[in-house]
Amino acid sequence: MKADVGASVGAPLAKSGVGARLRLPPFGPKFAGAAEYVVIPALALLASLVLFGVFVGLFGKNPLDLYFYMYQGAFGTWFSWQNTLTRAAPLILTALCTALPAQLGMVIIGGEGALLIGALCATSAALSLQAAPPFVVDLAMACAGMIGGGLWIMLAGALRQYRGVNETISSLLLVYIALAILNFLVEGPMRDPTSLNKPSTPEIGAANMIGSIPGTEVHWGFVFGIVAAILSYILIYHTVFGFAARVAGGNIRAAKVVGLSVSKLILIICFLAGAAAGLAGMMEVAAVQGRANANLAAGYGFAGILVAFLARQNPLAVIPVAVLLGGIGASGGLLQRRLGLPDASVLVLQGMIFVMVLASDSLYGRIGFLKGKAT
Amino acid sequence: MANPGDIGLWTVPLAVLGGAVRVSTPFLFVSLGECITERSGRINLGLEGTLVMGAMSGYGVSYLTGSPWLGVLAAGVTGSAMGALHAGICGLPRVNDIAVGIALMLFGVGLAFYLGKPLIEPTAPRLPSIDLGWWSDIPQLRAALRINVLFLIGVALAPILVWALRTTRWGLIIRTAGESADAALAMGYSVNFIRLRATMFGGFLAGIGGSFLSLYYPGSWNEGLSSGQGITAVALVIFARWNPMLCLGASILFGGAAALGPALQSVGFSHGYHLFNAAPYILTLLIMIATCSPKRTLIGAPAELSITR
Numbered sequence: 001m002k003a004d005v006g007a008s009v010g011a012p013l014a015k016s017g018v019g020a021r022l023r024l025p026p027f028g029p030k031f032a033g034a035a036e037y038v039v040i041p042a043l044a045l046l047a048s049l050v051l052f053g054v055f056v057g058l059f060g061k062n063p064l065d066l067y068f069y070m071y072q073g074a075f076g077t078w079f080s081w082q083n084t085l086t087r088a089a090p091l092i093l094t095a096l097c098t099a100l101p102a103q104l105g106m107v108i109i110g111g112e113g114a115l116l117i118g119a120l121c122a123t124s125a126a127l128s129l130q131a132a133p134p135f136v137v138d139l140a141m142a143c144a145g146m147i148g149g150g151l152w153i154m155l156a157g158a159l160r161q162y163r164g165v166n167e168t169i170s171s172l173l174l175v176y177i178a179l180a181i182l183n184f185l186v187e188g189p190m191r192d193p194t195s196l197n198k199p200s201t202p203e204i205g206a207a208n209m210i211g212s213i214p215g216t217e218v219h220w221g222f223v224f225g226i227v228a229a230i231l232s233y234i235l236i237y238h239t240v241f242g243f244a245a246r247v248a249g250g251n252i253r254a255a256k257v258v259g260l261s262v263s264k265l266i267l268i269i270c271f272l273a274g275a276a277a278g279l280a281g282m283m284e285v286a287a288v289q290g291r292a293n294a295n296l297a298a299g300y301g302f303a304g305i306l307v308a309f310l311a312r313q314n315p316l317a318v319i320p321v322a323v324l325l326g327g328i329g330a331s332g333g334l335l336q337r338r339l340g341l342p343d344a345s346v347l348v349l350q351g352m353i354f355v356m357v358l359a360s361d362s363l364y365g366r367i368g369f370l371k372g373k374a375t
Numbered sequence: 376m377a378n379p380g381d382i383g384l385w386t387v388p389l390a391v392l393g394g395a396v397r398v399s400t401p402f403l404f405v406s407l408g409e410c411i412t413e414r415s416g417r418i419n420l421g422l423e424g425t426l427v428m429g430a431m432s433g434y435g436v437s438y439l440t441g442s443p444w445l446g447v448l449a450a451g452v453t454g455s456a457m458g459a460l461h462a463g464i465c466g467l468p469r470v471n472d473i474a475v476g477i478a479l480m481l482f483g484v485g486l487a488f489y490l491g492k493p494l495i496e497p498t499a500p501r502l503p504s505i506d507l508g509w510w511s512d513i514p515q516l517r518a519a520l521r522i523n524v525l526f527l528i529g530v531a532l533a534p535i536l537v538w539a540l541r542t543t544r545w546g547l548i549i550r551t552a553g554e555s556a557d558a559a560l561a562m563g564y565s566v567n568f569i570r571l572r573a574t575m576f577g578g579f580l581a582g583i584g585g586s587f588l589s590l591y592y593p594g595s596w597n598e599g600l601s602s603g604q605g606i607t608a609v610a611l612v613i614f615a616r617w618n619p620m621l622c623l624g625a626s627i628l629f630g631g632a633a634a635l636g637p638a639l640q641s642v643g644f645s646h647g648y649h650l651f652n653a654a655p656y657i658l659t660l661l662i663m664i665a666t667c668s669p670k671r672t673l674i675g676a677p678a679e680l681s682i683t684r
Contacts, residue, residue, distance in 0.1 A: 107473055164669035165660075168420065168473055169610045173656045176603040180653030187649065302481060309474060344488030351424075351482025355464065358475050362467035 036364055037312055044360040045310075045324075048352040055348065061339050069338050073331030080330055085218045086288075088319075088326030090115070092225035093280035094304025095311065095318045096232055097153065100273040101167070102313035103236055104266060105249040110156060110171025111277040112301025113178035114149035118278025119285045120182060121148030123292040124190070126204035126285075137208045141282050149278015150271040152178065157270030161263050179297055186293050200293035210287040221283035225322070228276055232315035235272075245269055277301060299347075303329065306354045325350070386515055387638050393519025394634020395627050396526055397592045401426065401584035401601075403529040403626035405608035407536060408580030410619050412458075413612055414540060415573035416553035416566070416679030417465060420476025422581045423605030424483020425457040429585025431491035434596040437586075438499035446499070447525070447586045454582020455575040457483055462574040466567040472681060480605070494596045502591045523591050525583065529623070532580075536619040549573055553677030581605065603656065610659045614666055616675040632658045
């Protein structure tokens, strides 16, 4: 009898959920309870739409009008679909910038900075290769953008691994540094003297612009985004490297015990993450803006963080979520014109969704009928 | 006294000094507030959003009531509401405080831009300043010594917080929650409730820091008002080793770094102006590289803090 009491007293006190690391449950049919990972974010999304309706209702707008125009502006017509998909392209890539390091348990929020650096590197590559054929120029732009963005985020990863600098804060500081570099270059050394009102670099040339998918106005960046997301999914869930990364993300001590090189994993994953965001920057230059200027800092990097969290850091789920968030962005213009809402209303809705999605994390395993048999 | 305005290159250090006092105030308030929040074992990365919300609400209330001090109060209350939201969500099981901070940063900035749209045009009454340089004939020195009351309040607050954390009952409870949630629980305190109040206090100070931006320097409300002061201040708390007095020193250092660009511009050295604007961020990064270590936890770090492990 006494032994029993002793055993129960001696059992280690379970640490409560305080400060628990980010849980990254894989999303897929193989796992019981997968329905939770669809239904709970969907509920959170719905709740934030209702909340946003109440919010604009307080300002005397009809929430039903709001939903109608949001649908119209995002998915109502072929034109709005094309607008939505064009906006989804950079979102997929910047979301990967958060979702890939999340597999290692890292919270990187510097996608905007990698996007800007990628755009600058791509523009420099295009401007220095004016005589080359367009295919070579675009290839060079993509490589330069991915390397630039990749090194930018790899810096945050290296600082975390070798100096213990928190990667969330350092990656965000790097955004502001990237913004300063962009402003410095487009108003100084790289400025096109003819751009008076809006300082910009010279144009990369119409021949070097990346065209649209045939039959649409959507540029090829959307396809590249989908390819990048699928490749990331395969890398994370179907390769030894990805398995190693997930082991390291789950338990870093276990990863070290089995002899994984955690530094290498962190550096490679961070490089790939930054390369995705850098490619988004290259696309914005080569398919949308045609030059580098302050327009590039349109907030795709920050919206990408939300996409990654809403997709529960799953690279495949990033695609539909990016389309959804792209739709919300696309409907902003219509809301401004028809309802007279400020352009920041999209930011408010995004913020509400983000807060709701995180709050819904506490619902997992709590809703009876969604629980899988195995859990 | 032929030309008191002509003091040559002395303009730069004087402008940096004056700028350090002006620019450091938001850093000071945000970092003092975050210091208390983090000592209770939770990190609030959403202070960037809180800062912008504070700036917007402070400006709005000052414009509507004509009293900038009411604006400061309103900014503080808005900030603590944002803090309560952060703490309320973090209090739910299995919710990560860093992620909630990121969400509230985006939400706060968006909400402030939305609600602040009508406030871009009007001019609100600004906070007064105390002229401590009346004895001098040099206009640059007088400008540097024109100090806002909020800065003085912040300077006074730092030692008070050190004292409160060290000796008062509340300070002990906050530190207990930050070092060991189990110990606080065993003493019969609700850890979530302690952290709620600590986060609301942090939000209150961050909101006041925001009102300084819109009501004193730069002294107007627009969407480009804050560019990362909130997040820099969070990093600064780590550098200051969770000690309010060191937060004060670090804020003045950062203010000086941020004032370097405008100071150099005032003497006609405008080349690379944008790069000098990045100085506080680069400085933060360099300081974090120099002081952090992957091998040991930082001295003075609250044991419950998720950012240090």
